[in-house]
Amino acid sequence: MTSTAPGSALPQRHLWIDASAGVAGDMFLGALVDAGAPLAEVQGAVDAVLPDTVRLTAQEVRRAGLRATRVVVEVTQPDQPSRTWADIRELLSEADLPAAVAARALEAFRVLAEAESRTHGIAPSDVHFHEVGAWDSIADVVGTCAAVTLLGVETVTASPVALGSGRAATAHGELPVPVPAVLELARGWSVTAGGEGELATPTGMALVRSLATACEPLPPMEVGAVGVGAGGRDTPGRANVVRAVIGAPAERPAGVAADVGAVDGTQDLLVLEANVDDLDPRVWPEVLASLMSAGAADAWLTPILMKKGRPAHTLSVLCRPVDRRRMCDLVLSATSTFGVREHPVSRLALQRDWRSVTVHGHPVRVKVSLAADGTVRHATPEFEDAAAVAREIGLPVRQVLDDAGAEARSAGIAVGSRLP
Known part of the structure; x- marks a missing residue:
């Protein structure tokens, strides 16, 4: 099912996700399996977290006449409990998973827990998942993160996301579409209604926001593989699919990151700052370049005078809220600062x-x-x-x-x- 040039090895460095028809965890996973992620190894990663619980099968289907792969998650042990964020964190931390897979899965559920906490007005640690804490959603998240890692993907960006419209039945009753958690996860991202029904699920949106560093059209790249993942419904006139495009990205101009968030609209971003007075000044260009390469919207230095008359610099990083922890970790590891402060800002971007x-x-x-x-x-x-x-x-x-x-x-x- 892999769309690859004959006799060529997949470069598999950058992944662009086309979520213009919506996104759900199983659709995302189906697209990656269709692009070449080995299902048996994806199953092994899921088994490490949920042993003897679920079975993944891949089927070729048609959606509005378009061929696609649907990954079906079948339960083998009934009566799976709903779980808290703490339960899921413990499962992932104790599972025998590659470090990159565990880190990506933990980040996806952390992002989801924070969105749910804002929706219900409680602390993230108190979030009790229902739909998204069930066995199938854990399998979708772990399977997708394993597939991304198996495909050798290093960077991810995604299109604007179609969220849908109407109403949907949930564990909290009937809710308007997009459901509250999806709207929270959509902050700072370009979205459309896209059609009738629930087109984006919390799990799918959390995977996009935790894996993708920017919202952008298909970036310049040498395409190595293309995957098409199907949702469960076949809607006439609208292919219910997610597409994955994997390849070697064309070089961006130095110091230029992909566009972040909404197009020609106001974006909710963060400014992270740290005062540094004891770093070799020759290191600063590399610090700024590494932040931009990691997905910062901007990064800059401001000369300052600190206590006792010491010359220093303030390092400032503009980033999406979802990238806060990753950017803070990079600042703390790349510089000699002991801490990072932050404040929210809004940006109008062309x-x-x-x-x-x-x-x-x-x-x-x-x-x-x-x-x-x-x-x-x-x-x-x-x-x-x-x-x-x-x-x-x-x-x-x-x-x-x-x-x-x-x-x-x-x-x-x-x-x-x-x-x-």
Whole structure:
């Protein structure tokens, strides 16, 4: 079921999830199995957490005429209990799982527990799961995290998510769609209604938010594998599927992260800060680069004067709330600070895109920002590309930048026009 070029090895470095028709745990898992994750090894990871409890089977199905793989989770031991976040954390911590699988699964359930705690107004430790603490959801989360690891995925991004509309029956009674936990998990992410019914489940949304570092269209990449995972319903006229695209990502310009959160809308983000006065200044460029590579929306330094007249820097990191713990851990490990403070912020972000123009026979990328109506607000040649061309042909960087701007305008990439 793997869509791979004949005779080639899968690069399997970046995973992009297409959740434009919705997302559920079994759909996510089905897409990864369809992309090549070995079901027997995924089953082994699930068995490490829930021994002799569930059996995974894969079926080829059709959804609105589109071929897809559906992974069915079958119970072999009835009367499975509902569980608390503490119960699930203990199960995952004690299971014989690879460290990467356990860490990803723990993060997915932590994100879900925090969303449920906000929904019900209780502490995360007091959250008592019903649907999402059942055996099938644990299997979906552990199986998906195992599949991502088995496929060699290092980074993940995802599309805007279709949430659905109408009403749904839950353990708390009939609730409007999207259900409250899904809406909490959607904070800072681009979403659509997408159709009738519950298109995104809490488990599926938690997997997207815990694994993906950014919401973006299909990024530039050399595609190695494509997987299509099916939901249980076959809705006429709308393929009920999640698609997984895995491949080697095209190089992003230095210091540029994928767009984070909603497009051309207000995003709820965090600013993490730490004052540092005893770090070798030669380390700072690598610290900033590592934060950006890890999915920070931005990272910067501000010179300050600390007590006793000591010169220092404030390190600031702009990130999504769901990435808070990971970014804090990176700051604490990459610098000499003893602590990180945080405060919430809102950001209005324009949609961003990249185009390439040819300057003196060499490609130069142009960073473009777009207004809500799709017209170009800004078009700026990438400095590092221009500098590389200038070194190659022996011209001043200023001239190459000017020439790249002129080429962009000639190609229709101009302020006020629609992006070609």
